[in-house]
Amino acid sequence: MKKRIAVFASGTGTNFVAIAKACADGRIPAEVALMVCDKPGAAVIDRAREFGVACFVFAPKSYASKADYEAEIVKLLDDRKIDLVCLAGYMRIVGETLLKAYEGKIINIHPSLLPSFKGAHAVEDAVAYGVKVYGITIHWVNADLDGGRIIAQRAFPYEGSDPAEVHRIGQRIEHELYVETINKLLCEL
Numbered sequence: 001m002k003k004r005i006a007v008f009a010s011g012t013g014t015n016f017v018a019i020a021k022a023c024a025d026g027r028i029p030a031e032v033a034l035m036v037c038d039k040p041g042a043a044v045i046d047r048a049r050e051f052g053v054a055c056f057v058f059a060p061k062s063y064a065s066k067a068d069y070e071a072e073i074v075k076l077l078d079d080r081k082i083d084l085v086c087l088a089g090y091m092r093i094v095g096e097t098l099l100k101a102y103e104g105k106i107i108n109i110h111p112s113l114l115p116s117f118k119g120a121h122a123v124e125d126a127v128a129y130g131v132k133v134y135g136i137t138i139h140w141v142n143a144d145l146d147g148g149r150i151i152a153q154r155a156f157p158y159e160g161s162d163p164a165e166v167h168r169i170g171q172r173i174e175h176e177l178y179v180e181t182i183n184k185l186l187c188e189l
């Protein structure tokens, strides 16, 4: 039976689209069975609908706690028998409730060569620091922010000082690397 992926995102969803396309055309032998988004109105929601992917969109502020909304997410993941959770620009720290249920099945893509430049402004921080080699990291998610075991990394040189350009170059690499890595992990599951 095909493996089942959930993608979590908060924004534009270019990584979501790369993953959904690869599933649709067989480069990833899996189905995107759920998209979870914490930002009502985010562009990724329309992308998910275009691919016919079920969405759970929630406003964290309308829940009493992180444990409350994560409990709802865990139920959805369980119901849909999700094998792998891929965070793709999900700008929220994963809490205990979700980790307790799914640690070892959650991966994240981050726009820096970890352990350098953790956090929400990795590219801007790297440009401000003046680095000359940038990169993308895919890692397992644990309780440490951007701190889980590294699965894959890809570096690229950039000598300029425009964060938007670094994002553009980096995102092309992200889309390839995420598809390759998900594919490899699913073969090992």
Ligand code: GAR
Pocket (backbone or CB within 6 Å): 009, 010, 011, 012, 013, 014, 015, 016, 088, 089, 090, 091, 109, 110, 111, 119, 120, 121, 122, 171, 174
């Ligand atoms: C990606 O570049 C991803 O690496 C980054 O958010 C972007 C989402 O883009 N994630 C982080 O910064 C996590 N700390 P997308 O919505 O177009 O896929």
